Amino acid sequence: MSGIRSTPDPFAFIQARLSSSRLNQKVLMSIDEDSNESIIAHLFSRLSKVFPANRIFFLIPNEEKLLADFLSEKEIPFLQGSLENVRDRFIQAAKTVNAKDIFRFTADNPFVDLTSIELMKEALFHLPTRFYNLSMNSLPLGMGCECFSFESLSYQNLEWNEERHQEHVSLHIKENLEVNKIYRLVPPHLSLHQQEISNEIRVTVDEILDLQFIRSLWKHFKNTHPFFGATEVLQFHKDHPEITRVNRNVQQIQFHLPKAKPNQKRIHISYGDPLTYGTGHFERCKSLSIELQMKGYLIFCNSLEESEFDAYIYDARECDIPKKPALAIDHLGKLDADVEKVFFLPHPELREMPNDTISFYTSPLLYTFQSMKEQNNHILVYAGSLAQDQSLLLDKFVIERVLPLSKEAAIIRIGGAQPKASEILYYPRIEKSVFYEYLNSASLFITYYGIGMLESLFLKKRTLLYGIGPVHDRLGIFFSKQYAVPYLGNVEHLNFERQMLNERNPNIKIEITAQEKIIRWLAGL
Structure with a gap:
């Protein structure tokens, strides 16, 4: 046994015709x-942010030479199959590339929503069956997708082989609840109000009015956020309702499908405002929401709904x-005896602090990069919400003190303010999959105390810590002393010594298991 967890490795299949x-x-x-950027070329670029390029295929009819020539010219992978039997086109493509999850x-x-795709990829880690169909509800039309197994796709039965089942790839899966488990996830990155109004927006192209709206969206976002998602589109809808109304009356084909009976236990998750507490609380609560939904719970995140819930989970420090019943994550304040506690990060005030094993929680997508x-080939720097002055100090330090002693020529910084130095490749924000890819390929990761620090150590990357304020200074010093991870000091007074680059990673076993206590607690309610 290698000790490395087996991970899902899904394919992206895009059905296309002219x-x-x-x-x-x-x-x-x-x-x-x-x-001249076409709809199809942009979609390929967008999906390349969350899928390896060798796992993205356009599935096109045998007869459409013009489309095949276009894809070939753009070096976009494609497979060909039946024009009328689209389901068979998918089955044959899956056999060709040995796709298990599609x-x-x-x-x-x-403009599919990349955050939803990443969350659905997380859901694959929690599947109890190989016969399934998975999708995300409450997104603007055209921003979602679905995922299913090859076993469900290829399930043969005369009852599920009518003409409509050949034309609509997964219809037979969703109609056959005796064989397939159907998961309809709620998007934890959207508020309840955003979910409720999402059906007012069409982000798909069926008619010329749809194309007009798509072009309006692209014109608005292309220079600032070309891979915008559902959150941004819903804000655009709020700010420019006259534009989103342009294609509202375009007709859409709908199917009335049988519904599985969901577990009605309602759980509320409260997380700290990312602008105040950083994005770590929000990110891990998104992942926790998906894992709990896959176990049958109905999850509400930061809902303003006044109704009562069966349990409450709080992730906002003190x-x-x-x-109640309530569970608090990383809460060090005084709590009633009947409030359950769980810790996702080590902390100096914890009574029991193991020296050889750290149990934390993050996205299971991290397992994908473990092997x-x-x-x-680069130094990766995470700057979060650092202001302009602090960002420039951090850049100056890395360029002048760290880079000359490193073999790498590239510096990638995520977050913080726009850099002035040409040596910095800068991303104000980034998809989780891309972050993990950059982290895994980095020779050194420079960050402050938080989930990213443990993600780096989980991947056995050399890690340096710095502080961004009194709380993170104290936590960085604690973690450095407890686990021998070098601490550089506060971002405004950084101190670097050559031997920090030569020090080996501490011998710490990192496990993504902290959520198991929450699951046991909910099961016992």
């Missing part, structure tokens, strides 16, 4: 009137705990 009855050759049309997209939806070959 012979649309309502808007012919729509997928080759430009999303920008001032450029995300299905359509080429007329160029917040008040007004309702990948290291490249060690």
